[in-house]
Amino acid sequence: MSFKKFLFSFTFIKQLAIAFLIICSSLFLFMYWIGFTTNHGEEITVPNLSKLTLEQAEDRLDELDLDYELLDTVDYNPEYPKYSIVQQDPVSGEKVKQNRVIYLKINSSEYSKVRIPDLIQKTYRQAVPTLKALGLEVGDTTYVPNLAKDMVLEMKMNGNPIKAGLQVLKMTKVDLVLGDGKIGFDEDELGSENDSINNDTLIIGE
Known part of the structure; x- marks a missing residue:
């Protein structure tokens, strides 16, 4: 029997059909097993x-x-x-x-710790975002006579002076002492000096 006749023979077609069924069955069983082991469709x-x-x-x-x-x-x-x-x-x-x-x-069970930044000689506008970036809060602000307006002169916590580098918990309030922008002496002293100058002028004029 020639090869061409064998390809079209009943025996070859039968064997080919059996092989095709075996392959299809194997693929079906494999896909079923994959779906079962991975809970396919179950979420x-x-x-x-x-x-x-x-x-x-x-x-x-x-x-x-x-x-x-x-x-x-x-x-x-x-x-x-x-x-x-x-x-x-x-x-x-x-x-x-x-x-x-x-x-x-x-x-966490509590706030983490951060170090107090050095705010001395910085302006209030610079100090506020620096404290907030570290997770600290701005507390009370007080003013003292000083030529530099709104410049940080001292830092306090609970009324006590603190220095840069001190470790505190986040959300701690830092109080700031700022300059008021005025010359470092009061108006009464200024008035007394002016009166003294005026009296000297009158004496010289006489």
Whole structure:
């Protein structure tokens, strides 16, 4: 039998059909297995873990066959309980697969510490954004006689003088003592000096 006749023979076509069925069946079983092992079409809604403790979040995720990983502790936020969850990824409401890892960040127990910046001889307009950038607050401002208007002459905390470099908690209030832009003597002294000059002038004129 020639090769051409063999290609069109019943035996060859039968074997080809059997091979095709085997391949199709194998592909179907493989796709079914992939879908089963990856829970194809089955999704889980990520719960809202905000303000929960790590233990509470773990219990909630275990019920849904989800895992978690703690990434970091963020700066203290007074709107959240201490050591509670502040951020999560994926966020609540998203659809994920079973055993998906949820990445968490928790709240610190207190504010972190920063160093008091050197604000002496800086203007009030420069001092305010510098303090806020470090997470500090501007407290009371008082003025003293000084030629430099609104220049920082002294820094205080709770009424006590402080120096640059002191470590304090964020959100601490720093009081500023500023110059009032006036010459460093009062008007009464100025008036007395003027009267003395006038009297000397009268004596000279006589």
